Amino acid sequence: xxxxxxxxxxxxxxxxxxxxxxxxxxxxxxxxxxxxxxxxxxxxxxxxxxxxxxxxxxxxxxxxxxxxxxxxxxxxxxxxxxxxxxxxxxxxxxxxxxxxxxxxxxxxxxxxxxxxxxxxxxxxxxxxxxxxxxxxxxxxxxxxxxxxxxxxxxxxxxxxxxxxxxxxxxxxxxxxxxxxxxxxxxxxxxxxxxxxxxxxxxxxxxxxxxxxxxxxxxxxxxxxxxxxxxxxxxxxx
Amino acid sequence: xxxxxxxxxxxxxxxxxxxxxxxxxxxxxxxxxxxxxxxxxxxxxxxxxxxxxxxxxxxxxxxxxxxxxxxxxxxxxxxxxxxxxxxxxxxxxxxxxxxxxxxxxxxxxxxxxxxxxxxxxxxxxxxxxxxxxxxxxxxxxxxxxxxxxxxxxxxxxxxxxxxxxxxxxxxxxxxxxxxxxxxxxxxxxxxxxxxxxxxxxxxxxxxxxxxxxxxxxxxxxxxxxxxxxxx
Numbered sequence: 008x009x010x011x012x013x014x015x016x017x018x019x020x021x022x023x024x025x026x027x028x029x030x031x032x033x034x035x036x037x038x039x040x041x042x043x044x045x046x047x048x049x050x051x052x053x054x055x056x057x058x059x060x061x062x063x064x065x066x067x068x069x070x071x072x073x074x075x076x077x078x079x080x081x082x083x084x085x086x087x088x089x090x091x092x093x094x095x096x097x098x099x100x101x102x103x104x105x106x107x108x109x110x111x112x113x114x115x116x117x118x119x120x121x122x123x124x125x126x127x128x129x130x131x132x133x134x135x136x137x138x139x140x141x142x143x144x145x146x147x148x149x150x151x152x153x154x155x156x157x158x159x160x161x162x163x164x165x166x167x168x169x170x171x172x173x174x175x176x177x178x179x180x181x182x183x184x185x186x187x188x189x190x191x192x193x194x195x196x197x198x199x200x201x202x203x204x205x206x207x208x209x210x211x212x213x214x215x216x217x218x219x220x221x222x223x224x225x226x227x228x229x230x231x232x233x234x235x236x237x238x239x240x241x242x243x244x
Numbered sequence: 245x246x247x248x249x250x251x252x253x254x255x256x257x258x259x260x261x262x263x264x265x266x267x268x269x270x271x272x273x274x275x276x277x278x279x280x281x282x283x284x285x286x287x288x289x290x291x292x293x294x295x296x297x298x299x300x301x302x303x304x305x306x307x308x309x310x311x312x313x314x315x316x317x318x319x320x321x322x323x324x325x326x327x328x329x330x331x332x333x334x335x336x337x338x339x340x341x342x343x344x345x346x347x348x349x350x351x352x353x354x355x356x357x358x359x360x361x362x363x364x365x366x367x368x369x370x371x372x373x374x375x376x377x378x379x380x381x382x383x384x385x386x387x388x389x390x391x392x393x394x395x396x397x398x399x400x401x402x403x404x405x406x407x408x409x410x411x412x413x414x415x416x417x418x419x420x421x422x423x424x425x426x427x428x429x430x431x432x433x434x435x436x437x438x439x440x441x442x443x444x445x446x447x448x449x450x451x452x453x454x455x456x457x458x459x460x461x462x463x464x465x466x467x468x469x470x471x472x473x474x475x
Contacts, residue, residue: 046342046343049339049342101328105326105327105328105329106324106325106326106327107325107326107327107328109289109294109320109322109325110320110322110325110340110343110387111343112294113292113293113294113315113318113320113322114315114340114343114344114345115312115315115316115343115344115345116343116345117315121343
């Protein structure tokens with residue numbers, strides 16, 4: 008084949024109309040799929056205000072405790088922590104509550120995926136709160152680590168567990184009222200623990216065991232909620 | 245481009261919502277008519293992949309409803325829906341564009357285009373909780389076509405629209421039907437009589453009529469009433 012013929016053939020090839028597969032490729036390239044990380048960032052943006060508000064409040068409280076340094080203020084913090092849970096956890100169910108569930112379920116990222124990312128974000132946020140609280144209290148007060156964990160984690164985890172149980176069972180606005188009730192109950196636990204001589208005499212090991220149990224139930228509740236969100240997207244209402 | 249429904253049925257505990265629905269659909273507007281409770285919404289949800297059929301299957305160009313490519317190809321407007329109250333119209337469209345996997349730059353361009361098409365350009369920056377019912381409906385329509393879908397499913401899309409918007413919307417649907425399969429469910433005959441290429445009628449979960457509009461040979465409203473009285 009001469010150069011001239013080759014050039015002619017190439018010219019013909021390039022003047023061809025774009026094929027369907029070519030168009031599909033361009034369209035696919037333009038609609039590049041979002042990755043899980045990007046979806047997480049997007050959800051963080053929408054959950055961000057709540058989380059940032061709670062984080063800020065928590066930092067202020069921790070700095071106050073670090074300054075005043077009384078054991079009583081530690082129990083006050085312990086009572087306030089569950090409110091951070093209340094401010095964030097109801098966001099897990101917001102698709103259903105606001106009627107966006109069907110839109111999200113019919114998108115590329117299913118409702119299940121969106122709920123999973125929300126849970127992951129709130130899980131990370133909880134971990135930060137617990138670690139930060141433990142570090143500050145441990146550095147201010149001369150008490151054992153287990154006692155600090157019991158004081159910081161137990162009411163927090165109890166509230167998460169209680170709220171998840173409520174959210175998994177009630178899918179409308181009532182779950183907010185339910186979560187408020189659970190939060191109120193968990194907020195008074197530290198107060199009761201501090202006052203009650205009997206509870207104070209229970210060994211820290213036992214309280215630690217209760218905490219582990221609560222953690223297990225919380226994980227089970229998360230898994231069940233996640234699974235049910237799939238069946239919810241398959242069998243709406 | 246072909247949507248195939250193979251003998252699909254959906255039963256709940258004490259009720260069969262959809263019974264043995266079959267059909268092959270190509271590009272154009274398909275009007276799905278039926279009274280309230282006829283099973284239209286259940287059928288639409290099965291086509292979208294939101295509900296798994298008890299029997300049968302739905303495929304679009306050979307893809308099943310659980311495949312990502314299938315989800316990429318659909319645009320859906322549900323019958324009952326809501327919005328996150330803190331979203332503005334533009335925020336909502338951008339959020340949906342992200343969930344549909346659109347690139348950010350392309351999404352922004354497409355959102356502005358669609359806000360103009362549905363006549364919400366001036367209020368795009370306002371919170372959705374301040375929108376009227378018709379405005380919310382138009383925003384829902386905009387999100388349904390955001391990803392340039394090949395299969396558009398609209399469940400009672402004209403509910404809440406004023407007559408002028410209804411006409412505007414019908415024109416938009418007719419335009420979309422040139423290059424995609426548009427399934428439009430309604431119980432209002434006038435919504436589909438001028439734009440539908442094919443009509444399906446549903447009653448008690450069954451398809452009682454499936455045919456082209458040209459073949460009906462009489463006023464669609466009269467035919468619809470006649471058909472429902474017959475069965």
